Amino acid sequence: MSANRRDFIRFVVAGAVAAGCPLDTSLLAAPVPAATVDGEENKICHQVRDGKVFAHPAASAKHDIVIVGGGMSGLTAAYLLRDKDFLLLEKEPHFGGNAFLMEFEGQAYATGSAFADSEIATSLAKEVGLEPLPVDNFDPTILNGEFVADTWGDGIDKLPYSQGVREAFKKFRKELLAIDLDRKGAELSDVPLTDLMKAYPPELKQWWDGYGQSSWGSRSEDSPASAGVYEMQWMAGPNRKDDRHTWPGGLGALSKQLVEVLKPQHSDRMVTGATIVAVANAKNDVSVTYLEGGELKTVTAKAVIMATPKFITRRIVEGLPEKLNDAMQQMRYIPYALVNLIFDKEVYRKGYDTWCPGSSFTDFIVADWVVRNQPAYKPKYNILSCYTPLVEEERRKLLTEDGARKLAANVLMDFQKLLPSTHVDPVEVHIFRRGHPMYMSLPGFYTKVQPSLREPVDRVFFANTDSEGPYSSTTYAITAARRAVKQLEDKLAGRPSSFSRGLQLEVS
Ligand SMILES: Cc1cc2nc3c(=O)[nH]c(=O)nc-3n(C[C@H](O)[C@H](O)[C@H](O)COP(=O)(O)OP(=O)(O)OC[C@H]3O[C@@H](n4cnc5c(N)ncnc54)[C@H](O)[C@@H]3O)c2cc1C
Numbered sequence: 001m002s003a004n005r006r007d008f009i010r011f012v013v014a015g016a017v018a019a020g021c022p023l024d025t026s027l028l029a030a031p032v033p034a035a036t037v038d039g040e041e042n043k044i045c046h047q048v049r050d051g052k053v054f055a056h057p058a059a060s061a062k063h064d065i066v067i068v069g070g071g072m073s074g075l076t077a078a079y080l081l082r083d084k085d086f087l088l089l090e091k092e093p094h095f096g097g098n099a100f101l102m103e104f105e106g107q108a109y110a111t112g113s114a115f116a117d118s119e120i121a122t123s124l125a126k127e128v129g130l131e132p133l134p135v136d137n138f139d140p141t142i143l144n145g146e147f148v149a150d151t152w153g154d155g156i157d158k159l160p161y162s163q164g165v166r167e168a169f170k171k172f173r174k175e176l177l178a179i180d181l182d183r184k185g186a187e188l189s190d191v192p193l194t195d196l197m198k199a200y201p202p203e204l205k206q207w208w209d210g211y212g213q214s215s216w217g218s219r220s221e222d223s224p225a226s227a228g229v230y231e232m233q234w235m236a237g238p239n240r241k242d243d244r245h246t247w248p249g250g251l252g253a254l255s256k257q258l259v260e261v262l263k264p265q266h267s268d269r270m271v272t273g274a275t276i277v278a279v280a281n282a283k284n285d286v287s288v289t290y291l292e293g294g295e296l297k298t299v300t301a302k303a304v305i306m307a308t309p310k311f312i313t314r315r316i317v318e319g320l321p322e323k324l325n326d327a328m329q330q331m332r333y334i335p336y337a338l339v340n341l342i343f344d345k346e347v348y349r350k351g352y353d354t355w356c357p358g359s360s361f362t363d364f365i366v367a368d369w370v371v372r373n374q375p376a377y378k379p380k381y382n383i384l385s386c387y388t389p390l391v392e393e394e395r396r397k398l399l400t401e402d403g404a405r406k407l408a409a410n411v412l413m414d415f416q417k418l419l420p421s422t423h424v425d426p427v428e429v430h431i432f433r434r435g436h437p438m439y440m441s442l443p444g445f446y447t448k449v450q451p452s453l454r455e456p457v458d459r460v461f462f463a464n465t466d467s468e469g470p471y472s473s474t475t476y477a478i479t480a481a482r483r484a485v486k487q488l489e490d491k492l493a494g495r496p497s498s499f500s501r502g503l504q505l506e507v508s
Helices: 003-007 043-049 072-080 119-127 154-158 163-177 181-189 202-216 225-236 252-269 310-316 322-330 392-398 401-418 445-454 474-492
Strands: 010-015 059-068 086-089 101-104 107-110 141-143 146-148 274-281 286-292 295-306 333-343 353-355 363-366 382-389 428-439 460-462
Touching: 010 401, 043 310, 059 072, 059 286, 072 086, 072 252, 072 474, 086 252, 101 252, 101 333, 101 428, 107 252, 107 333, 107 382, 119 252, 119 474, 141 353, 146 154, 154 163, 163 202, 163 225, 181 225, 181 445, 202 225, 202 353, 202 363, 202 382, 274 295, 274 310, 295 474, 310 322, 322 445, 333 392, 333 401, 382 401, 392 401, 392 428, 401 428, 460 474
Parallel strands: 010 428, 059 086, 059 295, 295 460
Antiparallel strands: 101 107, 141 146, 274 286, 286 295, 333 382, 333 428, 353 363, 363 382
8 A cells, every 4th residue: 555545544543552451542653543542541550560559538429339340340340239229430431341332423343241151141241132143154254365254164075275285174174073072071171272273284284274263362372272172173073153243333232231221320329530549448338449530539449340351350459369369360360452443434344254364354244244235324435453362472563643543544455455345445444452452262261260250259259251251241241240240149149159258358
């Protein structure tokens, strides 16, 4: 793309980047439209990360339950506790966390989470009045200028590889389909996917590297083998069915709906722009200290649900038992950008989630896929969301606006090379960057590390998708919230928890 052509395309950078913490607004040197910049005061998070001890002012309010973090997990907890005296605190200016949608001239697109993959997520959606719309399209691949529908189904014979590589893909499929996950699942959770790829050509690993990094944060050598087997059995098993559902804007539509359902009655108890800096168990309550509008405040609660990711949770909750602190510290999170390409003409609607091995992004989705055929639907724009997970060494690319723009420009250039029909200039390019949104599914973590992350510490309970596993998803964010709410209710009712024994903390 020439410099001149690039000048006609507007780049917008938004999102949360900095280490352990969201958006650094100071990095946004160029003026960007206020409505599309997702920002906050990140100095606070850095200070928490760097061990600053904040003053704990005297409590100014009392609630039964405080929920920290308003992503899918915190919102679900608030929904489950809607008849109780809860306070939900979120540091961003909006709720949703990694399930957050944005709009371009009224058309929604995802900035993160794309589709629901379980009854757990779809039934919650229905309960709050959002009808799930079926994806019904097994994933295609674009490779060497060719579009191949249903990659691991009929598509496998059409992949533009040599005959030998295609045969290797088929052999791999057969081997993974023959594995009994009920019997071997736990064992395969503890070994890398590459253990199943020995003696296969590099093209196979390249395909799965992209799929794993985008879907569960890890390339094949760092992925649990069980994840690959599970996905293959879903994509190519004898009873295969595409059971994914979504909405324009992806799962941001669900978090938005949860907010809309809760807000009318609870708006005074759902606070955005409130960054929690300390949570301390005391004998009969928990104190929660947060910064809101530059002011430090403390509230007390009978119990607290931490729905924040563990890399920040362990810095906030005081006096964690060593075992739990160690488990939280072991979790790893990848930097991840989403590049939304906005076209004012029809460019691509051949598949919902298309994989692009060898590109600077792993896959891209069509924002309005599930409504495209509705009779009254007349889209003005074709919005394509390119998933761009990065490895740790690439984190720096997101740290400056210039770096983020270059990344977005590379994504655009690679997208334009995919097919002759994608060689089109968008009217806008949006990059939404996040520093640590997705925890990596690593061999052994699900069986050995994550169980500890579900243990409450006295009156503090742990939600967030990273407590559950085996991979980061809305399903597990909801599951974590349900489990934490149940543990909390048992505790407040003086019942032994059916979920766990709980770790007891010595409190004064
Ligand atoms: C690019 C991408 C694509 C994905 N695609 C899918 C998909 O297609 N399907 C799927 O099911 N899942 C997908 N996921 C995973 C899914 O988005 C997450 O598992 C889910 O949204 C996690 O929700 P959560 O509430 O557990 O955590 P989060 O979304 O991380 O929410 C945590 C919240 O806590 C807030 N917070 C953090 N620190 C503080 C503090 N100190 N004070 C107050 N608030 C704080 C954060 O701002 C955030 O809002 C994807 C994730 C990413 C990043």
